[in-house]
Amino acid sequence: MIRVVIADDHPLLREGLRRILEFEDGIQVVCEVGDGQGAINIARNHKFDVLLMDLNMPGVNGVEACRVIRREHPEIGILVLTVDDSDDKVFQVLQLGVAGYLLKDVDPQTLVDSIHKVLSGEPILSPAVTGKLLGQLSHPQPNKENFGLSERELEILMHVVKGASNKEIGQALFISEKTVKNHLSSIFRKLEVEDRTQAALKAIKLKLVDLE
Template sequence: MNPPADSLQVALADDQALVRAGLRALLQQQGIVIAVEADDGGSLLAQLPDHPVDVVLSDVRMPGVDGIEALRRLRARGDATPVLLLTTFDEPDLLLQAAEAGAQGFLLKDAAPEDLRAAIEAVAGGASLLQPVSTDPIRSRYRYHADDAPKERFSEREVAILRLLAGGYSNKEIARAMFLAEGTVKNYVSVILEKLDSRDRTRAVLKAITLRVI
């Protein structure tokens, strides 16, 4: 059965043919259209100008141009298409590299099918998924940052908002979930960024993990 006309259009990149075929079948079963398919980052970059998509779903580790390098080149040429990176490696360094390169999401390949679908829908809608890997390795690897970081106290409401930020919720969604005005949430986010000495949400969430705030 053909997917509905308003289905999400996705570009799929993975160097392993069997993995790519499995992901293609899984996504098509959920009504997602695979508009671009590539076996490396170079092929992905070459196809995207002629085939605009809603989300790029790419493996991180590929020979030649890997997922993170493809993402960097995509952003360098002004393409803001949301990118969701997949990996089998639970490595905190990759999360940081992906976030700094401009990824909207980072997901382990053993995620449940419904989680993958939800992640694609979330990043297509403008959200970010910043906590898909275990947080303990991040805290351990970057503990030296936390030792020198300011440890201002966070209120329970600020911690709750930080957790929602880590889940990719927008200010409007946070306001709805916490029964607050959107302007109030915006003020809370500004205070949180200031307390964490961070210039954006991604860095604030990563620093909050390191400091064990969330």
């Protein structure tokens, strides 16, 4: 059972999300809160798996709440669900290591699928957000410093930036998912990051891959 907490300052939206998720086997909404401080308090006092987090909330906003919860409870998967797709906010939140970033126009089935994906460690980005990340790579000059990454690791990193899952990477490169996972562990260690989202962001910032 995936235990979910909803953090949003709009009661009608919280109710709508709860109704959607209540019909899904294997998902349980354990609590709803209306601001970032409420989300922090729930994380400190209850055990759950996934936090659906809005960003623009009164008092402690979602960004600050993400920062605190990621620091104190890194085992909780934070799935941002917001209307804010500004470049600054996208990069600011993804750099905190959240599990995914979805816009509120997402369809219900995609939301449900994304909650399941949080636990498997797959990157979850709305198409608009993925476009912003890839837009940062338009005509880049590859960095001469590759942090010791092998050619194969750079190939895998390129697919990570594109949002591919381990299975999709394995199929594209004709290697097993286990081999992909082993390479990812090496990539994370060399780039000094904790997960694939942070690896993708660092690859973009340092222009380690060329998608042209």
